[in-house]
Amino acid sequence: MNLPDWRLRLRRLHTLGPAGTNLEAAARDYAERSGPDVDVVLHASIEDAMVDPVVDGTQAIVACAVYPELHTLVFSNLHRLRMVDSFLMPTHNMVLAARGAGQPRTVATHPAPAQLVADRDRTLVTSNAQAAIDCANGLVDGCVTTIVAAERHRLRVVTDFGPVPMIFTVHLLSAP
Template sequence: MKGIVVSSNDRQLQVHTLGPAGTNCEAAAHYYLEQHHHKQGRVLLYGTLENAVDGVMTNPADSVLLGCVVYPKLNEIVFRNLKSMSLHECFMMPTHRMVLAARDRSRIRTVVSHPAPVDLIEDLGYDIRLVTSNATAALECSTGGADACITTSVAAEANNLEVIEDFGPVQMGFSIHVPHGTTL
């Protein structure tokens, strides 16, 4: 791609992506750093990918944005930022196991979910409330914000939630966006 030069992998590349801890994007960011031999790389987590774009632009020389191809409005992130960054590459990897999890197995009425995996339960009659990430769903559920959540197995475990249904990992695409002039 124009404006992107391959250089030494010894510098500290910053991968800005969706958080909090336990998201599939966080796992993909670590995978990306490992696959590209960035031993000094760092993963920075944000409440939304839109906020992560702002983080990338504060230090564009050493930063990339990692997105998930099913992230709502990824198209807007791409096209709103064409003057400052471009899509550099995409890769595939399996997500963490996706699960329906709850504080306990009592009657489930309300479920929090990121918009991407909501179809796993949409036709089951739950009152569904959308949140910004799978890990945020687990946090909200663990603090009583809902009876259950669709989340990753990692976030469910970190928040002491009981897995009600395990949908398994999903083969997923992740995108890397770089500011113009960035050297990778």
């Protein structure tokens, strides 16, 4: 496999956490295909990954084409962020999950998949995995999350929406 020079220098990928997000899965897949010395760092938001990054061409951010405000992040950081790659990968199955029996009335969701539960009282959170944590902690009745996060937090799957074919983007942190 012939990788471009920038990818051979890649050592760290930053993306959205906590554990169980689709972005974590995408970043880990990309890291594995980039070489044995590439690690993945999870952040509370993609924006948080931009705080104090090393801008030396060895680190990148993995985002998602449907990430809210991705355009703002890109155009606000043209001086240190360069989109260098993208790839198509299915997400984990997206699910509506709940703590207890019955249909959840209040649902935590990241803004991107919020339309999956447009008919419910929604609370927006920073990631699909955070939605599962908030549900497990009793802050809401249910959540839109990944099957991975639902299982990790022992939530009951109410509706399985299946995987979603998704475009993930790679943004190199480097000076122009």
